[in-house]
Amino acid sequence: MKILAVNQFLKITLQIKRYTLKFLRRYQQVKFALRFFRENEILQISSKFHSSHSIHKYSKAEIIRIEPLSQEEDKLNITKQWNYLYGEYTVEQPYYYIASNVRSFPNSFLVRAQDDSYMVWEQLGGRNAVIDEHLTELLPQKLRLLGKDQPTIEVNFGVFLNTRNPNNYFHWLFDGINRLEALDEISINTKNIKYITTFSFTRWQKSILKAFGIKENQCVELNGNVGSFKELLVLSPRRNHFRYSLDNCNWLREKVRSAHKNSEPFLKSPRYSSxxxxxxxxxxxxxxxxxxxxxxxxxxxxxxxxxxxxxxxxxxxxxxxxxxxxxxxxxxxxxxxxxxxxxxxxxxxxxxxxxxxxxxxxxxxxxxxxxxxxxxxxxxxxxxxxxxxxxxxxxxxxxxxx
The missing domain is CATH 3.40.50 (Rossmann fold)
Structure with missing residues (x-):
């Protein structure tokens, strides 16, 4: 028992170390900014950016109602902690905008204008946020210089498919690929768009992109390099923590249904048990x-x-x-x-x-x-x-x- 306890202690210690290092690597590029600005301050200033830039809204806001589980559905009463989730909530109207002449920081969600006039923080707290010139003036010099000596990949027109957990299937669907709903609302040639990640696409991610009609030569993997964008399409998140958009779910389902219909012959009987x-x-x-x-x-x-x-x-x-x-x-x-x-x-x-x-x-x-x-x-x-x-x-x- 003593040996087992020691082994468990060592295993926990190694896990804590591993996840600590992972956390530090992910946020090392932006930790300097976090020392100066709280999220609500960033979001307040983002409203000024939105008033002076061309923000395009599409679709509509939604009201979603969530009912609690019955005793038959939750026999062990393990969901009592979810009381705060019940009732109605509003899914805000989604938007997109185009940021011109921006560069990305290596391995982060942060992109900045070439002249440092503003920054766009992708997926901050489940939302986009913008830091304008009032804050970038105060940013430490070390943060401004990040990526200065890194190799640069030039992109004419791009869109990020970053997620907080890029190798997780759920996050890829509901925090990444689902934001492409906006492309159906934009009158541009999608063949000219490059789809950007800060990591390498996995095999299953490429198969999903293929189902959405995105070719492999349209995918750009930064892998620690700096991206320099003539135009960057910034898409609002379509999920806010536990809150989903039904319209967005229907769009996702229809996209995949069409891809399945075009790739598979009609089957008289299902291949799988229901x-x-x-x-x-x-x-x-x-x-x-x-x-x-x-x-x-x-x-x-x-x-x-x-x-x-x-x-x-x-x-x-x-x-x-x-x-x-x-x-x-x-x-x-x-x-x-x-x-x-x-x-x-x-x-x-x-x-x-x-x-x-x-x-x-x-x-x-x-x-x-x-x-x-x-x-x-x-x-x-x-x-x-x-x-x-x-x-x-x-x-x-x-x-x-x-």
Whole structure:
């Protein structure tokens, strides 16, 4: 037991060190500015920028209403902490604007005008924000000089696809690619646009871009270099923390539906079961350790198990578009409920109970239930501890779906 405790302590220490270094790397380029300005000050000054630059609004504001779960939907009462999320909220009208002659800082969300007259902070607190000349005059010289000696990539017309967690499927859909909705409102030739990231596109990200009609030669990976933009299209975020836009979700779904329709032959019968469990491998974390036993009990109800990393993007669309009942541990793969037309989502939490997919389900008009698994002691101190599921509790939720 003593050796086990020491091993767990060392593992926690290494994890803290790793995430601390990751945090410092991500924010080292902007930490100087954070010492001087609070977020609300930046946002107040951004209103001055908006009044003097051409800000184009499109679509409309929305009112979304979220109802609490019933006792049948949340048998363990684990969502009582979500009371502040219930009721109506407003999704603000989205906008875009074009910033001329700007340069990006390496490895950050910050871009600045060539003459230092203003800066644009992409996705600050889920919003765009602008720092105008009153603040840039006060910025430390060290911040202004960041990237001065870095290699520069010249771009005539670009748009950033940055997200706070670039390798996460959920954030890529709801904080990155979904902002391209604005392109349908802009009368420009999208073939001339370059899609910019500060990282390297992964294989699955390229497959999503392809589904949206974006070719590989339109993608620019800065990878620590400075981007110099003749014109940079700045798009407002379409998700504010837990708040989703239904109009934006419908736009995303329709884009992918069209891509699937054009790439796949008409199938007389679905390739996948409409009742399924999303499997996770042991090394991914949040794995249901008794998932084989769970599947065996649920086969008589028509359930199959699928691993999403074995399906490409459009296959995942097809799987979820045909779904009737979805059982899944909490994870980015549940972002695919976006593609459901009508389904009951059963989410299984491990240690943390997060409302991302509850709110997405309710925004989309889907049924939602949740339970919390029993955490495996051997992985209890991991970031994503594995779990055991009480099968009878799961069966009760399934029977309520019929």
């Amino acid at each position: 009742r399924f469990i999303i499997g996770r491998k042991l090394n991914e974390g949040r794995c249901i350790l008794n998932q084989d036993e769970v599947l065996e009990k649920l086969r008589s109800y028509g359930f199959q198990m699928y691993y999403l990393d074995e399906l490409d993007f459009l296959e995942q669309y097809e799987l979820f578009n045909n779904a009737e009942i979805i059982i899944s541990p909490h994870g980015a793969g549940l972002a695919n409920i976006l593609f459901c037309t009508k389904a009951h989502v059963i989410e299984i939490f491990s240690d943390r109970v997060l409302p991302f997919y509850f709110l997405l389900s309710k925004t989309l008009g889907l049924s939602y239930s949740c339970i919390q698994g029993n955490i495996d002691e051997l992985s209890a101190f991991n970031k994503r501890p594995n779990i055991y599921v009480e099968i009878n509790l799961l069966l009760d939720l399934i029977k309520n779906s019929f």
